[in-house]
Amino acid sequence: xxxxxxxxxxxxxxxxxxxxxxxxxxxxxxxxxxxxxxxxxxxxxxxxxxxxxxxxxxxxxxxxxxxxxxxxxxxxxxxxxxxxxxxxxxxxxxxxxx
Numbered sequence: 001x002x003x004x005x006x007x008x009x010x011x012x013x014x015x016x017x018x019x020x021x022x023x024x025x026x027x028x029x030x031x032x033x034x035x036x037x038x039x040x041x042x043x044x045x046x047x048x049x050x051x052x053x054x055x056x057x058x059x060x061x062x063x064x065x066x067x068x069x070x071x072x073x074x075x076x077x078x079x080x081x082x083x084x085x086x087x088x089x090x091x092x093x094x095x096x097x098x
Contacts, residue, residue, distance in 0.1 A: 002036040045069045 003026050004014040015023075030036075045068040053062045
């Protein structure tokens with residue numbers, strides 16, 4: 001379905017335009033070079049973890065990219081409801097500064 005979405009087609013249109021061999025090749029390519037939302041989320045999380053790890057304080061543990069994807073099983077983050085003016089403290093708690 002991601003392939004159809006990327007090509008701007010419905011799944012029915014995609015399946016009508018390629019054979020099973022080509023579809024199998026696309027599936028194999030996706031395993032080697034993932035594309036779509038999950039891969040994009042991971043790449044953004046990778047950049048966030050590198051930034052955090054370069055700037056973390058002495059003695060603070062390194063963070064894994066999955067720590068920056070709130071819905072991943074690896075992540076320990078929680079959704080926080082904020083009142084006005086609490087953004088900074090909540091951010092510090094989220095990344096482990098408090």
